[in-house]
Amino acid sequence: MTATADAPAEVGTIPSMTVTLKILRFDPDGLDGREPGTEYWEEFQVEAHATDRVLDALHKIKWDQDGSLAFRRSCAHGVCGSDAMRINARNRLACKTLLKDLNPARPITVEPLKGLPVEKDLIVDMEPFFASYREIMPFLMTSGPTPERERLQSPEDRAKFDDTTKCILCAACTTSLPRVLDRRPVLRAPGHRGCPPFHLRLARRGRVGPSRDPQRQGGRVEVPHGLQLHRGLPARHRGDQGHLRGQEGVDHRRDLGLRPRLAS
Amino acid sequence: MFPTAHYAMGGIPTNVQGEVLRDNTHIIKGLYAAGECACVSVHGANRLGTNSLLDINVFGRRAGIAAAEYANGLAEAPALPADASARLEETVASLRSTVGSDKTERVAQLRKELQETMDRNVQVFRTAESLAEAHAVVKDLQERYQSIAIHDRGTRFNTDLLEAIEPGLPAGACPRWSSRAPSPARSRVAATTVRTSRRVTTRTSCSTPWPTSAPTAPSSLDWKPVVVTKYQPMERKY
Numbered sequence: 001m002t003a004t005a006d007a008p009a010e011v012g013t014i015p016s017m018t019v020t021l022k023i024l025r026f027d028p029d030g031l032d033g034r035e036p037g038t039e040y041w042e043e044f045q046v047e048a049h050a051t052d053r054v055l056d057a058l059h060k061i062k063w064d065q066d067g068s069l070a071f072r073r074s075c076a077h078g079v080c081g082s083d084a085m086r087i088n089a090r091n092r093l094a095c096k097t098l099l100k101d102l103n104p105a106r107p108i109t110v111e112p113l114k115g116l117p118v119e120k121d122l123i124v125d126m127e128p129f130f131a132s133y134r135e136i137m138p139f140l141m142t143s144g145p146t147p148e149r150e151r152l153q154s155p156e157d158r159a160k161f162d163d164t165t166k167c168i169l170c171a172a173c174t175t176s177l178p179r180v181l182d183r184r185p186v187l188r189a190p191g192h193r194g195c196p197p198f199h200l201r202l203a204r205r206g207r208v209g210p211s212r213d214p215q216r217q218g219g220r221v222e223v224p225h226g227l228q229l230h231r232g233l234p235a236r237h238r239g240d241q242g243h244l245r246g247q248e249g250v251d252h253r254r255d256l257g258l259r260p261r262l263a264s
Numbered sequence: 265m266f267p268t269a270h271y272a273m274g275g276i277p278t279n280v281q282g283e284v285l286r287d288n289t290h291i292i293k294g295l296y297a298a299g300e301c302a303c304v305s306v307h308g309a310n311r312l313g314t315n316s317l318l319d320i321n322v323f324g325r326r327a328g329i330a331a332a333e334y335a336n337g338l339a340e341a342p343a344l345p346a347d348a349s350a351r352l353e354e355t356v357a358s359l360r361s362t363v364g365s366d367k368t369e370r371v372a373q374l375r376k377e378l379q380e381t382m383d384r385n386v387q388v389f390r391t392a393e394s395l396a397e398a399h400a401v402v403k404d405l406q407e408r409y410q411s412i413a414i415h416d417r418g419t420r421f422n423t424d425l426l427e428a429i430e431p432g433l434p435a436g437a438c439p440r441w442s443s444r445a446p447s448p449a450r451s452r453v454a455a456t457t458v459r460t461s462r463r464v465t466t467r468t469s470c471s472t473p474w475p476t477s478a479p480t481a482p483s484s485l486d487w488k489p490v491v492v493t494k495y496q497p498m499e500r501k502y
């Protein structure tokens with residue numbers, strides 16, 4: 001029994017309830033007799049409103065009950081990408097997930113993203129993700145002399161990568177790939193790196209369409225050696241931002257001027 | 265819904281090369297600032313939309329070039345004072361010693377009260393009364409800060425410790441800020457003491473450099489003349 005509505009709410013007030021969060025913790029220091037690097041589940045009860053977000057519940061724990069609970073967050077409204085975590089077995093942003101959308105009558109499980117090394121509690125090391133992002137070089141790469149004025153882009157070409165401009169680099173999609181969930185590392189050592197589909201989509205930012213760099217028209221795009229390129233991610237693995245929907249039809253390899261290859 | 269900060273006006277005064285100014289004429293050699301933390305004074309009484317990123321592109325680049333030139337011209341890096349990190353180390357040690365102590369205040373509660381009073385009393389339109397109220401609240405919070413305890417003994421990603429340092433309560437940033445404008449004579453850039461219903465950006469526009477030689481020293485107010493060139497101050501009309 002984890003959710004109990006208070007006495008009948010007055011008109012206009014939102015009833016509060018007791019919500020249980022079951023959090024997978026990671027102790028890098030080995031405190032309280034634990035081995036350094038111990039993983040353990042801990043349950044917390046918080047008073048919350050159905051309209052509160054998981055981030056609010058985490059804050060209530062950190063601020064009122066156990067200050068040692070560690071998680072990242074910054075903007076608290078879905079624009080900075082720092083609080084992606086696994087909530088009820090799905091990658092989501094804690095600041096955009098309402099308790100009422102999670103069946104708060106049952107314990108809500110919260111875990112760090114899989115496939116990235118855990119630093120402490122819900123904080124993961126994002127470096128492998130960013131290393132792979134850097135390798136893709138998702139910006140405009142031009143050839144020829146610098147023009148006198150800015151490089152214009154046609155609305156049609158801009159539209160082709162519009163969705164990628166919404167990416168906040170939270171890693172929720174990448175770390176929900178089946179290989180990650182199978183606990184096989186998706187971001188491997190340099191030289192043999194799986195390339196998350198979203199990276200490819202970002203790569204299109206700078207490279208799609210000839211309008212910004214006429215000299216590249218029809219030309220192939222250099223892709224760093226060793227990267228594996230895949231087609232779009234099936235919708236069921238999309239990240240929480242929702243904007244990855246419907247990308248099955250998108251072939252990143254073709255957009256990058258490469259031969260299409262089937263998704264792995 | 266709750267308010268969030270979009271932009272902080274003012275900042276570390278610099279010249280157009282990003283060199284940090286000690287006062288209106290002297291620079292602090294080898295120290296550079298650019299971006300939102302800096303104040304080159306290009307924004308006037310209010311930063312216009314999109315100009316923050318432009319500011320960063322222009323003055324970040326300039327500061328980088330100037331810093332590289334300065335560093336290249338040096339035979340060796342200037343020595344830091346031996347006690348450069350002493351103050352922070354002391355803060356960290358004293359906060360760590362509160363774990364498991366009988367102190368009961370939580371910094372989260374103090375921060376909430378600080379946010380509420382700053383939001384209510386030290387916003388863009390402020391009055392002498394509202395500032396006096398904020399001042400009293402902040403003083404009280406500073407006293408209560410002596411009784412806070414953190415929970416986390418950890419050495420990695422100790423965000424509990426970080427959150428206890430971040431509000432800057434001991435250093436007293438807020439009282440300095442809120443003590444800034446009660447004087448009716450001082451209408452600061454982008455922060456107006458409400459006296460009339462007209463909003464006029466006049467010559468009294470000034471930047472108020474805030475020398476911080478010693479963090480615990482009483483704050484002092486200084487003035488920086490505003491050079492009016494092409495655009496004359498005028499009443500703000502909506």
Ligand SMILES: Cc1cc2nc3c(=O)[nH]c(=O)nc-3n(C[C@H](O)[C@H](O)[C@H](O)COP(=O)(O)OP(=O)(O)OC[C@H]3O[C@@H](n4cnc5c(N)ncnc54)[C@H](O)[C@@H]3O)c2cc1C
Pocket residue numbers: 269270271298299300301313314315316317318320
């Ligand atoms: C919602 C929102 C929308 C905005 N929209 C626009 C817009 O459309 N156009 C525009 O021009 N401006 C906009 N701005 C303003 C603009 O985004 C910011 O002013 C600008 O990004 C500031 O950049 P910065 O590099 O100076 O500072 P920041 O981006 O704030 O970088 C400061 C960095 O310092 C790090 N840091 C802090 N403390 C420490 C420490 N002790 N040690 C080491 N590192 C530390 C921080 O982690 C951070 O990475 C917007 C701001 C917000 C909040």
Ligand code: SF4
Pocket residue numbers: 081166167168169170171172173174198238239240241242244
């Ligand atoms: S594509 Fe979406 S889910 Fe993936 S990293 Fe970007 S914002 Fe996060």
Ligand code: FES
Pocket residue numbers: 072073074075076077078079080081082083084093094095096
């Ligand atoms: S805290 Fe910024 S995206 Fe959630």
